[in-house]
Amino acid sequence: MKTICLYFEIHQIIHLKRYRFFEIGRDHYYYDDYANEQGINEVVEKSYVPALNALIDMAKTNKGAFKVALSISGVALEQLEIHAPQVIELLHQLNDTGCCEFLCEPYSHGLSSLANEECFREEVERMRTKIKEIFGKKPTVFRNSSLIYDDEIGAIVADMGFKGMLAEGAKHVLGWKSPHYLYHCIANPSLKVLLRDYKLSDDISLRFSNSEWNEYPLFADTYIGWVADMPDQEQVINIFMELSAIGMSQSLSSNILEFLKALPACAKARGITFSTPSDAIMKLKSVDHIEVHYPMSWTDEERDISPWLGNILQREAFSKLYSVSERVLLCNDKKIKQDWDYLQASNNFRFMTTKNTGIAIDRGIYDSAYDAFTNYMNILGDFIRRVNSLFPVDMENEELNSLLTTIRNQGEELLALNKEVERLQEKLRKDTENCSNGCTEVKAETKKSTAAKKSTTKKTISKAEVKADK
Numbered sequence: 001m002k003t004i005c006l007y008f009e010i011h012q013i014i015h016l017k018r019y020r021f022f023e024i025g026r027d028h029y030y031y032d033d034y035a036n037e038q039g040i041n042e043v044v045e046k047s048y049v050p051a052l053n054a055l056i057d058m059a060k061t062n063k064g065a066f067k068v069a070l071s072i073s074g075v076a077l078e079q080l081e082i083h084a085p086q087v088i089e090l091l092h093q094l095n096d097t098g099c100c101e102f103l104c105e106p107y108s109h110g111l112s113s114l115a116n117e118e119c120f121r122e123e124v125e126r127m128r129t130k131i132k133e134i135f136g137k138k139p140t141v142f143r144n145s146s147l148i149y150d151d152e153i154g155a156i157v158a159d160m161g162f163k164g165m166l167a168e169g170a171k172h173v174l175g176w177k178s179p180h181y182l183y184h185c186i187a188n189p190s191l192k193v194l195l196r197d198y199k200l201s202d203d204i205s206l207r208f209s210n211s212e213w214n215e216y217p218l219f220a221d222t223y224i225g226w227v228a229d230m231p232d233q234e235q236v237i238n239i240f241m242e243l244s245a246i247g248m249s250q251s252l253s254s255n256i257l258e259f260l261k262a263l264p265a266c267a268k269a270r271g272i273t274f275s276t277p278s279d280a281i282m283k284l285k286s287v288d289h290i291e292v293h294y295p296m297s298w299t300d301e302e303r304d305i306s307p308w309l310g311n312i313l314q315r316e317a318f319s320k321l322y323s324v325s326e327r328v329l330l331c332n333d334k335k336i337k338q339d340w341d342y343l344q345a346s347n348n349f350r351f352m353t354t355k356n357t358g359i360a361i362d363r364g365i366y367d368s369a370y371d372a373f374t375n376y377m378n379i380l381g382d383f384i385r386r387v388n389s390l391f392p393v394d395m396e397n398e399e400l401n402s403l404l405t406t407i408r409n410q411g412e413e414l415l416a417l418n419k420e421v422e423r424l425q426e427k428l429r430k431d432t433e434n435c436s437n438g439c440t441e442v443k444a445e446t447k448k449s450t451a452a453k454k455s456t457t458k459k460t461i462s463k464a465e466v467k468a469d470k
Helices: 033-061 074-083 085-096 117-135 151-159 198-205 220-228 256-269 277-283 312-322 325-330 334-344 369-390 397-469
Strands: 003-010 068-072 100-102 141-143 164-168 183-185 192-196 236-242 273-275 288-290
Touching: 003 277, 033 068, 033 074, 033 085, 033 256, 068 074, 068 085, 074 085, 074 117, 074 334, 085 100, 085 117, 100 277, 117 151, 117 325, 141 277, 151 183, 164 277, 183 192, 192 236, 192 277, 198 220, 198 236, 220 256, 256 273, 273 277, 312 369, 325 334, 325 369, 334 369
Parallel strands: 003 068, 003 236, 003 273, 068 100, 141 164, 164 192, 183 288
Antiparallel strands: none
């Protein structure tokens, strides 16, 4: 039986303001508040609210037959908490249906997995904790920014305790293989990998309302028919996209919500189910390993990391940013930590691309890639000065390494303590259950004993009464 794994991503761009060279050292606030508030209000009204309401309705109407997965960047959650708490409430409602799984991703929606393992681990753990705090569930499946994946990243994710990871079903990696099976990481087979079907995903997120598309207009029964016509042995069809595709890339006037709502009934009629990533990983067996020597992503035709690191401007900015990563990890300044998250966000490097993809790139306030690079480097110059003021550049490497070693050791101790707390809590729960069961049995035996004593007493009294009568 085939199953559809449907996943949506929520991320919000933090727009930087115009920042001139002469402001370095004088102005430490880097953001365009008006653009940020306007941007999030627009996507909330046009996409998030109607799309989440539709998913909640689908979950309730289909009574467990429809399932969906979501991942939200920490940056997006911060913005939603400030500007759109109604979206957080809708996410809670969707969570309460029991038909939604929340995945984990890097807090900043950045590229730390390509630069610094410690930074990557730190922000992933921070995101995992935040999801547990808000939605009460600890994520067991990971989704990297823009589905970036290679063997090394997979090994790190597996080492962090995740059971599965989403990735792109890129042709240059799969070759003749199909993305419609469960695979595992070659570096650590315990990590299962779900590969995106980019054609079926893009049919919804990119082409749905395109009147020049040869499949326009697309109906739900047609779409499910494509899935049903796939070879019987193919296991799972992974349809991954941004939630903003619903309402922003594809306007609501295109009837895309009606299309989504019709999918579960059409799937049921063809014997096709819906699964969360965890469901798929638990129920299906991996058919083979996936071997990815160079990072792949879901962006652009090449499905690689060139959209962010394809030219010298991007690589220079990237290198400069992570040159202070170890010092940022050392500091406890909340403002620096927040700026670090916002400056890591992948869109900052995307604005600097010079790739000719045939599709116009929205660069926001920037006129060109060089304009984006200049503005970002000005901001980065001020940020690095602030970091270095806390941990001077002339600090001896030995001293810095000593501090880093202390932090690593403290982190490992905290992880060990957390695991011990979890173990003791589980032991306490089991002991409480055993005690409860034991107490119930004791009470039952006590009742039987009491009843037997009462019966014996009555018989004795009765005999005594008979003797007295005589």
